[in-house]
Amino acid sequence: MSREPLDQSRKLVTELPGPKARELRERLETYVPKAVSPSTPAFVSRAEGGIVEDVDGNRLIDLGAGIAVTTVGASHPKVVKAVQDQVADFTHTCFMVTPYESYIQLAQRLDDLAPIPGQTRTVLLNSGAEAVENAVKVARAYTGKQAVAAFDNAYHGRTTLTMGLTAKNMPYKESFGPFASELYRVPGSYPYRDGLSGEEAAARTIESLESQVGANNLAAVIMEPIQGEGGFIVPAEGFLAKVVEWCKANDVLFIADEVQTGFVRTG
Structure with missing residues (x-):
């Protein structure tokens, strides 16, 4: 099911946090340990490019980018397709139990890019x-x-x-x-x-x-x-x-x- 593209502009339709976000904050404080305490008042419902839309319909400019990990923007079509293709094949397996080619492909690519002379090797961690x-x-x-x-x-x-x-x-x-x-x-x-x-x-x-x-x-x-x-x-x-x-x-x-x-x- 396709959705309308998320407009790449900032727009506030409620105060921050909005009513849905306040309700989610109450649930968070009830069910999640206080040590995990998000600093942003908005709760994301979708994100695209450089914009996050919260549960109250506010569009916010994404300056966090998941602590600088969404370098090509949120929900990039190529990333979405790659994820969809992968989960259609299998969702998870421990490489040390059941290995698969894409792990080796990524390791090889990183080894080729590493600015280190001689043979390098890569392990992927959490x-x-x-x-x-x-x-x-x-x-x-x-x-x-x-x-x-x-x-x-x-x-x-x-x-x-x-x-x-x-x-x-x-x-x-x-x-x-x-x-x-x-x-x-x-x-x-x-x-x-x-x-x-x-x-x-x-x-x-x-x-x-x-x-x-x-x-x-x-x-x-x-x-x-x-x-x-x-x-x-x-x-x-x-x-x-x-x-x-x-x-x-x-x-x-x-x-x-x-x-x-x-x-x-x-x-």
Whole structure:
């Protein structure tokens, strides 16, 4: 059943939240834990392109995009068709139990796009936190070492391990400790605040790694190439390369917890 296209304009037909949204908020507060508390007063009924329509018929400009995941707009026809075609074949299976070709196709495509020399391999996971947890497990198993170093202003997730790697206490860590052990924090590159060149900031980072942790103990250094929750911090030019160079020279794995640079979101 086809529907009329959603007009790509903002329009308010009720106050916000509207009557249907207020009723849904009451049900939410009754049946959903308070820890899951949406910040937007509107409840979406449909979305298309860059517009969200709520249950009261208000059209709102979508500035959240599902936390920046709908990069081609909501309900793009090609995405809708791909989903429909897939669920007509099968809706879900665990790849480790019953594998299928499209998983391999996507992994191959991502490997081809990865800006890393040599052979790469891809595993598809449910969330960034799960990816970080697995990367740390791989690093510890591969190197035989335990320590992991993260950076000032870092954000890596909300599981127990990734909360320990995250720097920001509120709202992510308050009252949830104790956290995993053998996690260390070192200064990174924040040129707007510290005024250091990439090489100078890298030298400070490396000195901290060597004096506070020790390369012989360090399994991995984990870093957001561009920090997000910490303030959208772009490191000074040359900083990342110097830290990676030190990691390679000292049998330390470098984990890039990439979010803000948008790798493979737009191709």
